[in-house]
Amino acid sequence: GAVVSQHPSWVICKSGTSVKIECRSLDFQATTMFWYRQFPKQSLMLMATSNEGSKATYEQGVEKDKFLINHASLTLSTLTVTSAHPEDSSFYICSARRSGAGNSNQPQHFGDGTRLSIL
Amino acid sequence: QKEVEQDPGPLSVPEGAIVSLNCTYSNSAFQYFMWYRQYSRKGPELLMYTYSSGNKEDGRFTAQVDKSSKYISLFIRDSQPSDSATYLCAMGGYNTDKLIFGTGTRLQVFP
Numbered sequence A: 001g002a003v004v005s006q007h008p009s010w011v012i013c014k015s016g017t018s019v020k021i022e023c024r025s026l027d028f029q030a031t032t033m034f035w036y037r038q039f040p041k042q043s044l045m046l047m048a049t050s051n052e053g054s055k056a057t058y059e060q061g062v063e064k065d066k067f068l069i070n071h072a073s074l075t076l077s078t079l080t081v082t083s084a085h086p087e088d089s090s091f092y093i094c095s096a097r098r099s100g101a102g103n104s105n106q107p108q109h110f111g112d113g114t115r116l117s118i119l
Numbered sequence B: 001q002k003e004v005e006q007d008p009g010p011l012s013v014p015e016g017a018i019v020s021l022n023c024t025y026s027n028s029a030f031q032y033f034m035w036y037r038q039y040s041r042k043g044p045e046l047l048m049y050t051y052s053s054g055n056k057e058d059g060r061f062t063a064q065v066d067k068s069s070k071y072i073s074l075f076i077r078d079s080q081p082s083d084s085a086t087y088l089c090a091m092g093g094y095n096t097d098k099l100i101f102g103t104g105t106r107l108q109v110f111p
Helices: none
Strands: A004-007 A010-013 A019-025 A032-038 A044-051 A067-073 A076-081 A090-097 A108-110 A114-118 B004-006 B011-014 B019-025 B032-038 B045-050 B054-058 B061-066 B071-076 B085-092 B105-110
Touching: A004 A090, A010 A019, A019 A032, A019 A090, A019 A114, A032 A067, A032 A076, A044 A067, A076 A090, A108 B045, B004 B085, B011 B019, B019 B085, B019 B105, B032 B061, B045 B054, B045 B061, B071 B085
Parallel strands: A010 A114, B011 B105
Antiparallel strands: A004 A019, A019 A076, A032 A044, A032 A090, A067 A076, A090 A108, A090 A114, B004 B019, B019 B071, B032 B045, B032 B085, B054 B061, B061 B071, B085 B105
């Protein structure tokens, strides 16, 4: 199997708080993980690509100082939403791709998402 | 023109029907193709993955790829109410990390 665990599943917090979301690949190693944002009834929007041991690559329009990504091991990536505001409320989903030869064409396996609500 | 086009639906069918979901794409660099199922408030779940033209079958699901027409399909046989979800096509190429997703088709199977 290819199980990705994302935690927490739901966060409600006050404006100005920083929130950390964890993404773990439970039964495989993942050199590359991805962070997405999804608005209601819309498709996934890629925010950043996270590579183990190096800086994340952010998509155009995504503030890297706002959305801090750390990928310190082959099984864990974290996304920290700093000084969150109501407009940051959304559904955040991570995915992981199995490491190995020819890994660029391996499918991505997704976590169950984190629903972030900023009051 | 979007790189990947997918009819958002909703598509409503009776239980037991054969469902056909489709995506078209414009980038000939796409070499591998996936179908994901996403239930409400959950992450996408990988259903099918293929990288060659032709058919691939897994239980009630058949994925079809036609690279010459830039067209992919997912067929669901004997559809069940539990198949009610949003189905996302996704595709990628060997020279990129990213997947390009369709907008998703919302499927409703009624008893």
